[in-house]
Amino acid sequence: MSTPTDAAPAQPGVRKSGEDLLTIEDIHVYYGNIAAVKGVSISVKPGEIVTLIGSNGAGKSTTLRTVSGLLRPRTGKITFQGESLVGVPGHKVVSKGICQSPEGRRIFPKMSVEENLELGAFLRNDKAGIAADKERVLDLFPRLKERIAQKAGTMSGGEQQMLAVGRALMGSPKLLLLDEPSMGLAPVLVDLIFDTIRTIRDQGTTVLVVEQNALAALRIGDYAYVLESGHLKQEGIAREMLKDDSIVKAYLGG
Template identity: 60%
Template sequence: MSILHVENLNVYYGAIHAVKGISFDVEEGEVVTLIGANGAGKSTTLNTVAGLLKPREGVVEFEGKSLLGIAPHTIVGKGIALCPEGRRVFLQMSVRENLEMGAFTRTDSSEIAASLEDVFKRFPRLKERENQVAGTLSGGEQQMLAMGRALMSKPRLLMLDEPSMGLAPILVQEIFDIIEQLHSAGTTVLLVEQNARMALKVADRAYVLETGRVSMSGKASELASDERVKQAYLGG
């Protein structure tokens, strides 16, 4: 059974029909990527799964249970974490305080401490800057902090929205290396990414979104060598 099942999802912003009946599944332990141009509906889809937007119609099920009408913090408690576009870290708070915020739905203090150690192991740079104010970090470090904060909720499904946006190529590689490590450790990842080449490299399966609809789907490796995908998203 899919860990995440989305069917006939329709989402509007006022009169604008942003997501037009898309359906997709994410199996446990895989990396699935949604690729497409700006405005294709990728971020809208993640925000709807996270409970931040309400769909007009459709099915969103996590482990067989509907997420519709459930508050975002409750969805986090069920095991879904969203690392949002634009990082959205708490700029006035320290690195450590930001990470602790990620565990706000948990009550197991010894396990929270273990998760913190785990994040510091995964992101040594955050450990070095543990007491630094998040607003003073570089863009790449803020992205690592946003990912670490999402991991602090111990998600069964980690949703990453444009993790490489605005980063220098060397940092993009670092972020994707981390995604591959998380995948190897058994974390299920739903990835939205403008950098289609990198996304298709780390993903098991991919869905191509065009103006709110799924236009293609399949194994990431097959889509990466598809001429239409190459022309549209991989620079020919």
């Protein structure tokens, strides 16, 4: 798992200074003739948890898929560690240090937990590093260790979500993309997943998370962006957004 020395956690209430790890500038992304993302600009600094919140259809997952190389913006720039990602295929994006846990988990149900984790490291050939990362993942998610030989499709939704996150971590990412990690989970498991996301960041991996559960996301996030109908509506320090009446009313049930 990546542990860069410049990725210390952000301080509460203050955004870190310095260069961005990821910069998205004025991207426009379409499905056919339908605009899904309309001029969105965001940045992620090393050591942060940055969260994208918004209702269903706001363009959050499309933004992540574009960073991952699964979609290509019609216009705009995406830069990771100073290099352009526009037009870079997905597997090469992974090799640059960006790994995603997709919406809906998409684990391989007929394979064991261990086989799923090993697939997460498919671009790596550092056996010692892979073994060390596997141990870290199993320490983060003890339930996976208990079910290491079990077929992934027989596990609960929460366990499959743990596996999806663990599989992404096996790529040793500098930036971990999480798409709706709490979807369909019981509240106790939501708390567990988000506590683990904070631990992952504290261990040195920067995180960009898309989440409809705005309350949970803002509680663990350092910086937040609000998307609405493909547009960037608001941004700011995550904890301060918890006090914003417009955010509370629109996304937190206030």
